[in-house]
Amino acid sequence: MLRFEYHNLLASKMFPSAIPVDKLSEYTSACDAAHKEILSDRQVDILGFYNLPEQSIEHIVDFMAKLDPMFDTMVVLGIGGSALGNKALYSALRTEQELPRKLFVYDNVDPIFLHEILSSINMDSTIFNVITKSGTTAETMAGYMILMDIIKQRFPSDYRKRMIITTDKEKGFLRQIIKTEGYTSFIVPDNVGGRFSVLTDVGLVSSAFTGMDIGELLRGAAAMRDRCQTTDILANPAYLNGLIHFLYYRQGKNISVMMPYSNSLYDFADWYRQLWAESLGKRKDIKNRDIYVGQTPVKALGTTDQHSQVQLYAEGPNDKIFTFLTVENFKHDYVIPNLHPDREEVSYLGGRKLSELLNAERFATEIALSQAMRPNCNLIFPQIDEYHLGEFIMMYEIMTVFTGKLLHINPLDQPGVEAGKIATYALMGKAGFDKERAGIDSYKKELGLH
């Protein structure tokens, strides 16, 4: 079971300036209200991620059973919620479990990045998975057109088996292509927003492909969901962590650092970055005044960033709340040989495991930050496996929605990305954006840009 250590989030003898535990009870009615809103959202089926543990995964099992065994690599074409979860799961388990098949995620339109992926794969044994709900995401569709063109030319007789498409179940351009061309397809459901979709076909297909036990992912998620049904705040890790993050945010801590002491879990900090930023970073209208809310998520890596960020974390402004991710048992480990028993600079390391040093440094950083009165908590993975990752995903999804309710914003939309999309359409000459194009031209003229 994933364990949540929060002793450095609440006031203690060592850390008197933290939030007193009594403070939490002042928010009982706010928490109850948030809880009720979640229940009613679930009633109208806009929080579908809660029910994903019970979904059938037969169709994925079936896909894997029928898959041509020549495929040893998958390239996902997707971005944001159609990429970050896939990458995070793969990075977490790739080496830890020595997964038998490879995954690449092309989640940009950088030509060098595409060149790098194309140089790294064997096209003959690679299957592509295009993931976009709308079928209009510019980045994903650009990649789709380039790669579809390549595989059609290279494999004119069997290109159809080399591309699968994950999109809306009925609507959109890609669904039509699936029907006319006969590609294998998967569904991005209506009731699960992109950034909450890692446990749908979006994340499960690539995970099953690489060799993960996706049933275990869902069992872990179910266990955490069940643990997070209670309104007894101290027994509900998602609600408790959400409430405390909310309280520190209101105290002016506008930055939330997630710092895994594990390279394997580093990409989960990126997944968290989207979840937290896009869900909670919102403009709201209070009495005709715009109010801007949202805590900025930051990823850091232990111990690496002790030599980069900890100076700022310990002695810079007290504007952050920290979450460590700790792994207790690693599948591979190394004992540090005592090469220089007579040299006290290094002899204390001799005979100790690398994981011991890693976790001692994690604990040392906890102590140093607590001494500097910087609130911090710790999520402990007994080991990195599908079950614990499923727990983690569900905990953070619930925590995010709950915190959104406390902030009185809609954690499920993202209206602020429209302006950039429209400007891109205008700049790329898409039909129907002449007015915006004229606006951009005058902007450029004003600033003397070409």
Place this chain on the structure above:
Amino acid sequence: MLRFEYHNLLASKMFPSAIPVDKLSEYTSACDAAHKEILSDRQVDILGFYNLPEQSIEHIVDFMAKLDPMFDTMVVLGIGGSALGNKALYSALRTEQELPRKLFVYDNVDPIFLHEILSSINMDSTIFNVITKSGTTAETMAGYMILMDIIKQRFPSDYRKRMIITTDKEKGFLRQIIKTEGYTSFIVPDNVGGRFSVLTDVGLVSSAFTGMDIGELLRGAAAMRDRCQTTDILANPAYLNGLIHFLYYRQGKNISVMMPYSNSLYDFADWYRQLWAESLGKRKDIKNRDIYVGQTPVKALGTTDQHSQVQLYAEGPNDKIFTFLTVENFKHDYVIPNLHPDREEVSYLGGRKLSELLNAERFATEIALSQAMRPNCNLIFPQIDEYHLGEFIMMYEIMTVFTGKLLHINPLDQPGVEAGKIATYALMGKAGFDKERAGIDSYKKELGLH
């Protein structure tokens, strides 16, 4: 030449709430004072990075000329300033220039990460480069002992040629080992701090190994340094950018986002993270009161993070200043084929280059953020090569020191990392830390930890 576009940092018709250009002249005397302090620091030789362009690189050229051609891979063992620059340079040029030799940087004590590197390399053709000035960095020395043990056992007759050591020129344990064992060695100089050391042997040896033109790196750095000697603030990109960051920080923007629109440059945002955080995140004593200063650097990636962070950037709190990195010309590029000319959802992409889409999205994000009154600027790389990377490195090193002077802190120290180091020694049982160990035991007891 690297170009610095700052029109969205200063007030204009489109962005009236930005800092007015007149405001800058109020800081003329502060800037002059900062400039004078830099000159006097250079006089007493504590800002050695300024003079690195004139250093001799003969010894590196010589090392490469004599190197056994069987080596096709280098593994750097280092952390923080002994790793981030190496990684950033390699990531920037690896694919862009198809570098002939590989680099891995083991900059953590994560056992899975070590397992991954050991699984990826061919030990027979790998040379290791241990980089630590003091020879006492726990992470680096742990890696050194594990790997030295492996290569000694595997190559008893010629292990000496498989390890090079970069450390203090006279002091420390590793320098002694170099003398007794006869390893090839390089120097971490006294007058260049770790996070400013990428253009010393620390970063140059691995760069030369992988196939970069390190002379060009230095020529680019020299050109930027010469450009940044003037106190005419608008003509000095390092001073100008430093001053404006300082002013926005004082207005409450405690976050600085660096967002390359280039996967190749993403690791340079990590290099910047250390430089900015560790140099400027400081406690200072004003009239016996502790004041905590420092802006938190954040890395983001375009276009990828448009689908993750831009919602927060555009509609969350106005607490950030943004720096885009733009690349004008990529060595590899792809034209998007017009696969579906009858579908307006995607036909506008047809016939355009990937790089055009990438840079249109960059410009669209600039417009969207400016409309939302979020200050942003743009650094333009005509192309990614050694010369422009050298310019970039020098610009940011000067900018960081200058900003530190404006903040009245010492940008060259890092006193805040000591507490964590001491706690690690205590936890790992190093001799002489009994008192600290007792303190930690009582901390654990108090909190009921085991």
